[in-house]
Amino acid sequence: MGKVGGVTMQEKERAEIISACAKGDITVAVAAEQLDVTTRHVRRLLERFSEDGVSGLTSRRWGKPSNNQLEPELAKKALQLVHERYADFGPTLACEQLRVRHKLDLSKETLRHLMIKAGLWIPKAARSAKLHQPRERRPCVGELVQIDGSRHRWFEGRGEACTLLVFVDDATGKILQLHFAETETTASYFEATRRYIERHGKPQAFYADRAAVFRSPMATGRTRTQFQRALDELNIELICANSPQAKGRVERLNRTLQDRLVKEMRLEGISDMASANAWCSAFINRFNDGFARVARSPLDVHEPLHRNDNLALILAFHETRKLSSNLTLQYGGQLYLLKDKPEARALIGQRIDIHTDLEGKTELRANGQVMPHTCLELPKSVKPILVDNKTLHHVVDKKTRNRNERQNQSQNIIVKGVTAARKMSAQSRV
Incomplete structure (x- = not known):
């Protein structure tokens, strides 16, 4: 707020409104509305104005230290700890550590200003933007x-x-x-x-x-x-x-x-x-x-495929598994059985290459040779459901039974089933 002769512009405007109210040009209620204060405070300002004039409207806290001013010793201690232990910490994290480890209760904004003033933190607005300098194009087509x-x-x-x-x-x-x-x-x-x-x-x-x-x-x-x-x-x-x-x-x-x-x-x-x-x-x-633009060099450095480059084999998923003593290996939920041949027995304990192409076809290879095999699907493991006897019927209904099928059954069948279940339960308790 700008100042005119030791008085702020806000105080000058306030003095004009209070002066008009003192002359009777406006009422106390209108002055209170313009100043956005209560009528009681307007009367208080009128008393100060009548006693001291415009200077009476100046805040009496002018030139005095703030009630919320940080103690110099506390600020010095906090900065010393940050410099010694938390020099590479941000203000928020450093504030948390000071509060938890050293019982120094400062707000993060207060600590931020202290760190900026001490040169321990650079605000985002003052940081230099990261430069990404242009890179020269490669001279030949296919080079990159x-x-x-x-x-x-x-x-x-x-x-x-x-x-x-x-x-x-x-x-x-x-x-x-x-x-x-x-x-x-x-x-x-x-x-x-x-x-x-x-x-x-x-x-x-x-x-x-x-x-x-x-x-x-x-x-x-x-x-x-x-x-x-x-x-x-x-x-x-x-x-x-x-x-x-x-x-x-x-x-x-x-x-x-x-x-x-x-x-x-x-x-x-x-x-x-x-x-x-x-x-x-x-x-x-x-x-x-x-x-498209013209390259600096007319040379096209794309290389043709070598006669040994098998794209279907190279651009496929490659995995390895160790061959067991019974000529089996597991991969992808499948059990692969190699045919019992001398060359297959020689590979026991060694790694077998598993190639799966984009269509899902799988080949087993060893030393570049395709190994004949048969494939079996492994049974899926079913985890047991742990329930007590009070909730067993509910879990069975929810997991395995068809509720629509049960609803379509006649009442006699349902009654017989309930009776049989009660009888079996009584027998198990005996």
């Missing part, structure tokens, strides 16, 4: 391909929401592959990668985020995901970005597709994933003709 999945209502109200897997070249900005899938899973990326490689060949590297499909959530990071393992076998490098801005090219393309692709599919009347995947090639060609 950014991949990402975008969950959206691609068919608007004509179909359910689904995920679009996008493959864009870093050097030219060309869309190299679009694939619609129900969700962003390893199987969907296997299918999209297979179509990409069959069409363009093997790129040098894929650039993706840190989703569980690409990077193992384990802290050590030593465990490879299925997608990592497949790319290693194809000699394709997988780079995981540390932030969304690092792969901004595919992120910006997702926004463009959510506008342009959705409207074009509306005009074409496409409302399902199968039709969209079959139509996408025409859209990719039109889009690249209009928006």
